[in-house]
Every structure is written in C-alpha cells, then in structure tokens.
Amino acid sequence: MSLALLSTLSILILFSLFYITTSQYSLSSSSSFSRSPQSSPSLFEWRSAHATYYDAADPREAVGGACGYGDLVKSGYGMATVGLSETLFERGRICGACFELKCVDDLRWCIPGTSIIVTVTNFCAPNYGFTSEGGGHCNAPNKHFVLPIEAFEKIAIWKAGNMPVHYRRVKCRKEGGIRFTISGSGIFLSVLITNVGGTGDIVGVKVKGSRTGWLPMGRNWGQNWHVNALLQNQPLSFEVTGSDGLRLTSYNLAPKDWSFGQTFEGKQFET
Incomplete structure (x- = not known):
C-alpha cells in the first residue's frame, strides 16, 4: 500500500472520529438545554426548615394575604395553606405551589408517620427587630413556614412552637379546572x-x-x-x-x- 493511500485513509479515519464525537456532543448539549429546570428530581428532595402556626382568630385565615387569593375558604384552599419566609417566597412568584411538610427531630411534639400538603398563599414578613435565631423566624436566610393551627396540628402538637420540619415541593392536585x-x-x-x-x-x-x-x-x-x-x-x-x-x-x-x-x-x- 502506497504512502499516499495510507495518508488518505488516516485523514478519513480522523475525520470520522471527529464527526462522531461532535455529533454526540451536539445531541447531548441540545437535550440538556431543553430540559426544564422544574423537572430536576432535586426539587422533590426533602430539605430542612422550621414551622410555626397562627391561631384561628388571626385575620390571615380570611384575607388570603400576599398572593391575592382573598377568602381562602371561598377560593377552595381551606386551611391547607402556608405563608413562606422571604428566602422561600420569591417575591410572590411561588404563589400557588404545593409543599409537603413533616415534623422531625423532636419525639416529644412530633406526630409520627404524618405529613401534610399545603398550598402557598401568603408571605411571612421578616422582623429585623429580632435576630434570625431569637424571634425573627422569617428573617433571611431562614427557611420558614407559617401554617394555620389546624394544619400544624396534623404533624405536631401545638405546644411545640418553632418546630423543625422537612419539606419538599410536590405536584398540586386540585378539584376542577383553573x-x-x-x-x-x-x-x-x-x-x-x-x-x-x-x-x-x-x-x-x-x-x-x-x-x-x-x-x-x-x-x-x-x-x-x-x-x-x-x-x-x-x-x-x-x-x-x-x-x-x-x-x-x-x-x-x-x-x-x-x-x-x-x-x-x-x-x-x-x-
């Protein structure tokens, strides 16, 4: 076999390898780009936070708060609702999202084997008159949930106060249409x-x-x-x-x- 023919074959082999590698890279890049951020499984992994509650006499029960839903019972949300701290609230973009919460790390107050799914309807404003560890539960960078007492008592005894919880995003299941x-x-x-x-x-x-x-x-x-x-x-x-x-x-x-x-x-x- 002549040197010229060997050189030609070598060039063709190198070109083929380059084409295959480039094609695989392009396909992989395109697939990654089109994948929705919300489809990432990590969004449905359990994370750590804290939760408190407000009682039935609190006006938040009726007005619906920062998401604008109005009377939460009339709008179909009932008491399975939650207000989020500034770190989680995303300036209202997360309104309507659903979270599953469960009580952890305190056998005195947790109700074992229970969890609750709640819809975001409100914002828990920070109170910088207190430190994030000393009463400013909703101050950044705290991840904090504020629940109606009816919801809180499904996962923990009310005397628990500021309760450690695990939370994760879940899909919302609603009756009827939007x-x-x-x-x-x-x-x-x-x-x-x-x-x-x-x-x-x-x-x-x-x-x-x-x-x-x-x-x-x-x-x-x-x-x-x-x-x-x-x-x-x-x-x-x-x-x-x-x-x-x-x-x-x-x-x-x-x-x-x-x-x-x-x-x-x-x-x-x-x-």
Whole structure:
C-alpha cells in the first residue's frame, strides 16, 4: 500500500472520529438545554426548615394575604395553606405551589408517620427587630413556614412552637379546572388565577379576544395578572404557563357578554 493511500485513509479515519464525537456532543448539549429546570428530581428532595402556626382568630385565615387569593375558604384552599419566609417566597412568584411538610427531630411534639400538603398563599414578613435565631423566624436566610393551627396540628402538637420540619415541593392536585376571576375597568383588565394543578405556580399568562392576537399579561402581584387592552364584547381565551414550562390554553373561556367580577373555570394541568 502506497504512502499516499495510507495518508488518505488516516485523514478519513480522523475525520470520522471527529464527526462522531461532535455529533454526540451536539445531541447531548441540545437535550440538556431543553430540559426544564422544574423537572430536576432535586426539587422533590426533602430539605430542612422550621414551622410555626397562627391561631384561628388571626385575620390571615380570611384575607388570603400576599398572593391575592382573598377568602381562602371561598377560593377552595381551606386551611391547607402556608405563608413562606422571604428566602422561600420569591417575591410572590411561588404563589400557588404545593409543599409537603413533616415534623422531625423532636419525639416529644412530633406526630409520627404524618405529613401534610399545603398550598402557598401568603408571605411571612421578616422582623429585623429580632435576630434570625431569637424571634425573627422569617428573617433571611431562614427557611420558614407559617401554617394555620389546624394544619400544624396534623404533624405536631401545638405546644411545640418553632418546630423543625422537612419539606419538599410536590405536584398540586386540585378539584376542577383553573379559575380565572376577571376584574378591572375600561381598558384595564386584571385576572386572578387560582386552583392551579401541576406545579401550581404560574410564570406566564396570555389573553386573546376574538378581535385581537395573543396579548402577554404582566404580573401585578401574587397571582394577579393584568393587561391594558379593550377586550369588552369579545369572547376571551387564556393561555397559562407553569414554572415547568408546560402551557395550557382554554379557548373562548369567557363568553362575549362577560363582565368584571365574574369567575370562569378552564382546563386543568394533568397530575
């Protein structure tokens, strides 16, 4: 075999190896890029935190707090709710997410073999008049949960006070579809989104009238979303995006004669 032929074969072999390696690298990179952050199993691993409770006379039971859900019983959340410390609350982006909590490390007060699943509906404000170890339970960097006493007593005896817990994100399982409550006036349209299954927290909302294209809505606060557009006398469709990237569209959800103050029930994320 001539030297020229050997050189040609060597070049072809090297080129083939380079092509295979490059192709494998490109495929791996593409797959990693498209993977949703919320699909990471680590989000469902147990982590350490603390939990306290508020009693039945506390107004938080009725007003719903920083996520804007209003009366928690009327909006379907009941007492299986929680307020999060600043470190966990993510400025309201996590409103609607679900967590499983269980009491740990204290055999005197824990109720063995129990856990509770709660939905994020409120914010526990920091109190920097106290240290994070001496009364400022919701101060950064503490990971802290504040529960209605009815929920707290499912995992621990109320005398426990500031209780060590383990927590993890879980999927939300809700009865019925996602609810859209429309409010506003004139060209200002606001929509409160509740009863969300799946990841529970919404990161994007769009609305469409019969005479418009899809209009992105901005987060006002909690799970209240708004847009400036003239949408009266048009059936409305809504598209919501969960924090896992899944989208769900409810077409012509509100009829042409919808009015401010009405609530409409759309499709639901599969769980």
